[in-house]
Amino acid sequence: xxxxxxxxxxxxxxxxxxxxxxxxxxxxxxxxxxxxxxxxxxxxxxxxxxxxxxxxxxxxxxxxxxxxxxxxxxxxxxxxxxxxxxxxxxxxxxxxxxxxxxxxxxxxxxxxxxxxxxxxxxxxxxxxxxxxxxxxxxxxxxxxxxxxxxxxxxxxxxxxxxxxxxxxxxxxxxxxxxxxxxxxxxxxxxxxxxxxxx
Numbered sequence: 386x387x388x389x390x391x392x393x394x395x396x397x398x399x400x401x402x403x404x405x406x407x408x409x410x411x412x413x414x415x416x417x418x419x420x421x422x423x424x425x426x427x428x429x430x431x432x433x434x435x436x437x438x439x440x441x442x443x444x445x446x447x448x449x450x451x452x453x454x455x456x457x458x459x460x461x462x463x464x465x466x467x468x469x470x471x472x473x474x475x476x477x478x479x480x481x482x483x484x485x486x487x488x489x490x491x492x493x494x495x496x497x498x499x500x501x502x503x504x505x506x507x508x509x510x511x512x513x514x515x516x517x518x519x520x521x522x523x524x525x526x527x528x529x530x531x532x533x534x535x536x537x538x539x540x541x542x543x544x545x546x547x548x549x550x551x552x553x554x555x556x557x558x559x560x561x562x563x564x565x566x567x568x569x570x571x572x573x574x575x576x577x578x579x580x581x582x583x
Contacts, residue, residue: 512548
């Protein structure tokens, strides 16, 4: 089993989304001692954002790219290779201003490449990152009912578009609502992890 862990919280060791993601990875490794784990901390090692130069490099044929363009595309290629090789992807996705951290959005921008991780067909887009199990751990300061949560539908849409349709979301809610609410949210997240991996 190849496990890819993506963390994106800016809180380092204090991150709740990373704590839960670490727990999932640890339990997966305990159940699969031969598993390999690749980790990518997007807060400590952020991927470049998609800008005009990067887009220009991607749309330039490979044999016509400058050395600078080739180097920029190679950064995205490395992230794509990591996710292609993974059997399980564990993503730490804290809620920042009702969305995901810009660092995580840059990761999605890097791995979403037409003809490589998805393609357009006469029946619509088809994701090519298939047969992967994805866990998304999302921490948030408040408590949001499903119908008022803008973050998870966005992440689910991105995953589905890329072909990663087998996903489980684990919520740590109420993390900024006082110690009792935070502890309750953490306990509920831990119980959800145990249930998902049972």
